[in-house]
Amino acid sequence: MPTTSQALGPTVVPTTPPDTDGSNVDSVYQALLQGVGHEFVTEANVQALIQRAEADRHPVLAAELREWQAPCG
Numbered sequence: 407m408p409t410t411s412q413a414l415g416p417t418v419v420p421t422t423p424p425d426t427d428g429s430n431v432d433s434v435y436q437a438l439l440q441g442v443g444h445e446f447v448t449e450a451n452v453q454a455l456i457q458r459a460e461a462d463r464h465p466v467l468a469a470e471l472r473e474w475q476a477p478c479g
Contacts, residue, residue: 426443459471
């Protein structure tokens with residue numbers, strides 16, 4: 407077992423592209439496919455995003471969006 411620690415280097419954190427248009431479902435969907443853009447999911451667009459994810463065969467994304475849509479409590 408090593409007794410010294412090595413720096414692993416900088417951590418790269420994915421961020422939402424600055425040109426993501428929160429009012430455009432396609433733009434939000436493309437960001438979600440990259441693992442970012444969750445801040446743009448709204449009550450107004452979540453159903454369209456779920457349908458798109460299902461149509462494009464992204465079941466995990468569709469499930470995450472259904473979880474987002476589910477009432478808390």
